[in-house]
Amino acid sequence: MSPWVQDPNSGGVKITEKVRERVKQRILNYAETNYSGKYIRLDVRFRGQFCYIDAYKEPDIAADFPPPDFPESREEYLERRRNNPIHLCRLRYFGNEAGWGFAFYSYSSEKYKLSVFDNGEFYGTPEEAFESSAMYLQD
Template sequence: MSPWVKDPHSGGVKIPPAVQERVKQRILNYAAANYAGKYTRLGIRFRSQFCYVDAYTEPDVPLDFPFKELRVSREEYLERRRNTPLHLCRLRYFSDEEAWTLGFYAYSSEKYEPCMFPNGSFYGTPEEAFAISSMYLE
């Protein structure tokens, strides 16, 4: 029988409502202080041990975009794009509000991929996770 090894990218603990509120506010405050103007709103949702962070942006659509071929008006297309989330990351909770693991959303595979923090660890804060995943907001 092989020894048990803690895997930072499996398992976790259901996030209590009080922690959900605190971490949501931490992410919103950090984003407002450091990335204001790069998104129109953030979507932060919780499911069991996960915290998902999405951003919504104002679409940059050229005037000569072929709306007619899509059979949609410019306004309808812009509204659809405004309401389509830009997935940033997924945080996994292990009972420590300062040590979450990060799943970085990879659009190439449409999956959350394990990611290390700049300190070389698999564990970091929600603010550090947002900073890493903010590359999609550039």
């Protein structure tokens, strides 16, 4: 009989309010320290055993945008783009603040996909997850 093995892609434990507050602050502090100026705001939200991290960036558009036949004004376009999140990642909580599961958002399938941290492990910290998914913040 084999021992029970935790699956990084299923299950988890509901995140308590105290853990939510600590983890959100940890993520925001890490992002501000290491990625200030790469985003205009972050959204860290929780649902059940999951923590979702989204970023919002200032759109980079040409000075002569939009073309004459474009269906919205420059200001409308910028506002819409500023409010369109970049899904960075989803963390899965297992009751250990240093050992979360990690999933990237796949834009091709529009689903979160199990991922490993940069060190090759399936479990890590929220800061390590942010670091791994920060590639979406690069210009």
